[in-house]
Amino acid sequence: MGLYLGANFVAGYRRVGTFTAIRAKDSDEIVAKIGGNVALYFCTPDGRVLAAVAGVASRERVLEEARRAVSIAERAEAIGGDPESALRAAAAEAYADVDLPRHRRHAGDLGVDLVRWLTAKPGPPLEELGRRVWEEALGQRWSDAGIEIRVLSGCGPGCRR
């Protein structure tokens, strides 16, 4: 999968949320994490979302959506004309073919929500869809605040003093 992603995509990341990390009292070790999540978007270079995966997913799911994005981009190029219209048309075609009950079995409710959103508005800007997914689908707070680190009081699970 790494080869496929590397051949077709340039990857970047952004912290859009925060979580609480619990640190052991007398060490730097993080012993627990509360909250947090991930979402991965496959986009045109100008940030129009072609496909996405929300939450922890298998490599097969990630690869499936990466392939969908490549397929949509190729189809848009074949349609030609106005790039914006071609992209919307290609994405609309791709998502119209998704069998939702089957998709739900391996992508879950989150995956179905994403298909619905990408069908209703093909090729949305990443800033718009990303925030919606983070807040509505994943239930996270959109924030660039640093990670809160709490120090575990006492000596932690399994500790005998």
Place this chain on the structure above:
Amino acid sequence: MSRWDLVRRLRLVLGLTLVLGVVPGAASGTDSVIPGPYDSTHGTAIEWADSPERAAAAAKASGKLLAVLHLAGELSDPGLT
């Protein structure tokens, strides 16, 4: 690399394997499992620009598509990802 650095990097590798389904070294055909201290792959099989804007500029220049990971935490800090 200290023991704790090693443990943190192993954790990151395992976490990203679950999230992205990529195994370090698998695609490159190398035997490397533990990434270097400032490895922009962050233990995965692909390079990560530290912002979507930088990745987008590189995508435009190379004619590739753009992949953007949204996350809580710091991808560059194995202990806080």
